[in-house]
Amino acid sequence: MPTQENNQEVLRVENLTKKFIGILANDNISLTFNRHEIHSLCGENGAGKSTFCKMLTGVYHPDEGKIFVNGKEIQFQAPADSLAAGISMVYQERNLVGHLTGAQNICLGHEPRKGGLIDEKAIVAKAEEIRSRLGIEIPLDVPVEELGAGQQQIIEIIRAFYGNPSVLILDEPTASLGEGEVEPFLDFIRSLRDDLGMAILFISHKLEEVYAISDVITVFADGRHILTSPKDKLSQDECVKAMIRAGRQKTIVVPKKDFTNAEVVLEAREVSYDGKKHHVPMKVRKGEAVGFYGLVGSGRTETMETIGGIRLSDGMDVTFAGERITKTEPVQMIHRGFILTAEKRINGAFPGLSVEDNICNLFIDKLSSKAGFMYVEKMLAFAKKILDKNEVKYTSIDQNITELSGGNIQKVIIGRSIELDNLRLLVLDEPTAGMDLGAKSEVYVKIRHLVDDESKSVIFISSELDELLTTCDELCVFYDGDIVAQYSREEFNKEQILADAMGGRKGEKT
Numbered sequence: 277m278p279t280q281e282n283n284q285e286v287l288r289v290e291n292l293t294k295k296f297i298g299i300l301a302n303d304n305i306s307l308t309f310n311r312h313e314i315h316s317l318c319g320e321n322g323a324g325k326s327t328f329c330k331m332l333t334g335v336y337h338p339d340e341g342k343i344f345v346n347g348k349e350i351q352f353q354a355p356a357d358s359l360a361a362g363i364s365m366v367y368q369e370r371n372l373v374g375h376l377t378g379a380q381n382i383c384l385g386h387e388p389r390k391g392g393l394i395d396e397k398a399i400v401a402k403a404e405e406i407r408s409r410l411g412i413e414i415p416l417d418v419p420v421e422e423l424g425a426g427q428q429q430i431i432e433i434i435r436a437f438y439g440n441p442s443v444l445i446l447d448e449p450t451a452s453l454g455e456g457e458v459e460p461f462l463d464f465i466r467s468l469r470d471d472l473g474m475a476i477l478f479i480s481h482k483l484e485e486v487y488a489i490s491d492v493i494t495v496f497a498d499g500r501h502i503l504t505s506p507k508d509k510l511s512q513d514e515c516v517k518a519m520i521r522a523g524r525q526k527t528i529v530v531p532k533k534d535f536t537n538a539e540v541v542l543e544a545r546e547v548s549y550d551g552k553k554h555h556v557p558m559k560v561r562k563g564e565a566v567g568f569y570g571l572v573g574s575g576r577t578e579t580m581e582t583i584g585g586i587r588l589s590d591g592m593d594v595t596f597a598g599e600r601i602t603k604t605e606p607v608q609m610i611h612r613g614f615i616l617t618a619e620k621r622i623n624g625a626f627p628g629l630s631v632e633d634n635i636c637n638l639f640i641d642k643l644s645s646k647a648g649f650m651y652v653e654k655m656l657a658f659a660k661k662i663l664d665k666n667e668v669k670y671t672s673i674d675q676n677i678t679e680l681s682g683g684n685i686q687k688v689i690i691g692r693s694i695e696l697d698n699l700r701l702l703v704l705d706e707p708t709a710g711m712d713l714g715a716k717s718e719v720y721v722k723i724r725h726l727v728d729d730e731s732k733s734v735i736f737i738s739s740e741l742d743e744l745l746t747t748c749d750e751l752c753v754f755y756d757g758d759i760v761a762q763y764s765r766e767e768f769n770k771e772q773i774l775a776d777a778m779g780g781r782k783g784e785k786t
């Protein structure tokens with residue numbers, strides 16, 4: 277734990293300001309980060325957290341202000357300068373190459389060479405050296421795609437240690453970890469603080485986690501620094517109040533419903549992919565929200581990608597909207613009214629295109645003439661309507677989608693999907709990852725609106741059990757590719773569901 281003498285300042289910023297056209301993304305921020313300290317940065321989507329970190333990592337140049345590392349002012353011209361000064365960042369979207377080993381991933385881009393050729397032995401030695409410095413046991417000689425999500429995240433962090441940093445920035449590092457993986461991962465982060473004396477800047481929307489791990493908490497709102505406080509002196513209520521604009525957190529009401537005679541939209545018994553048959557008995561009815569819970573890699577995403585034609589199927593026993601499906605293509609499924617929003621939001625966005633085109637491209641039929649000419653005014657009005665309805669924070673409808681904050685990109689992707697006229701079943705895969713509390717509650721309300729008021733069906737895949745318990749009518753638990761248990765709302769039992777997800781019913785048939 278930190279003590280007076282060991283938490284000296286390692287990084288300080290004074291009056292950092294960053295403007296984009298039409299927005300003050302960081303307004304005159306002054307902050308200090310100390311060794312032996314985990315300092316969390318909290319704030320709503322678009323509050324300015326990523327912009328701040330991008331100035332620390334040399335991706336953006338501040339318009340005003342100064343950065344000091346170990347008391348010395350430094351001007352970063354490029355990310356390499358920030359790395360050389362000892363600041364390293366692990367981004368939210370995982371950046372590993374699946375078929376390469378842990379060691380190869382750790383050295384990717386900096387491979388030691390011998391006589392001009394990549395020196396595989398030196399790669400293993402270098403990766404091993406960093407691993408043992410961090411004091412962690414993890415296999416470095418297997419392709420990373422064979423590791424669990426938690427272990428992959430640790431490989432990402434080992435990679436961030438290539439340049440021996442003294443400040444480590446972690447952006448939503450637990451976003452893709454399952455329930456059982458979070459605690460060991462947080463222990464690892466604590467050990468980086470305690471054993472190596474690192475200053476850790478931790479960004480998370482999960483308040484419980486922020487309170488479990490932080491020594492100091494800073495809150496940003498609308499690009500401004502609202503407060504910095506030792507964790508023990510800031511209650512969770514005060515923290516939430518500082519972050520959230522009044523009234524943004526919405527209450528979710530789940531009405532009691534009887535689905536006995538409701539039309540079955542999706543019925544599945546078995547799906548096969550990657551050469552293996554999986555037992556996935558489920559019925560999703562009209563007007564029903566079904567939660568899929570399980571550890572990362574338990575088959576929730578894979579099952580729905582196979583049914584949606586996105587993943588190659590080796591056969592399946594599935595009926596959708598009264599039609600037997602064995603093999604299919606994504607376009608056919610979309611025509612049938614099956615829409616899936618991907619887990620990694622970047623897979624759902626068209627990164628080279630504007631905000632407007634990202635919305636309108638799904639509605640070309642509606643927004644163009646028979647000859648294929650787009651109705652410019654209709655497009656603009658339609659895109660604006662979706663942005664307003666979903667409270668997306670943007671500066672111009674023409675800006676590139678990648679300029680929006682992560683949570684706001686997600687709002688666009690979900691917002692446009694639910695406008696599709698023929699929508700029958702919406703599959704949302706980790707829709708709230710990276711969203712702030714207010715935005716999360718808006719997603720829950722949207723799900724309930726779709727099922728209760730519009731009689732659509734929703735499958736909600738999440739690693740956060742609490743949000744499924746709050747929002748869904750029914751819950752399916754996945755383990756090792758199979759659905760191992762199903763619960764209706766009256767039967768929800770958190771402990772039992774967690775036990776099922778850990779393999780407590782292995783071998784039993786549902």
Ligand SMILES: Nc1ncnc2c1ncn2[C@@H]1O[C@H](COP(=O)(O)OP(=O)(O)OP(=O)(O)O)[C@@H](O)[C@H]1O
Binds near residue numbers: 296
């Ligand atoms: N390159 C850019 N061009 C224009 N505007 C930008 C750019 N990058 C960020 N912004 C805007 O600056 C504001 C702050 O965004 P930032 O990504 O820093 O927020 P954040 O707190 O990290 O949000 P999230 O939690 O959603 O990731 C947002 O309004 C965003 O749209």
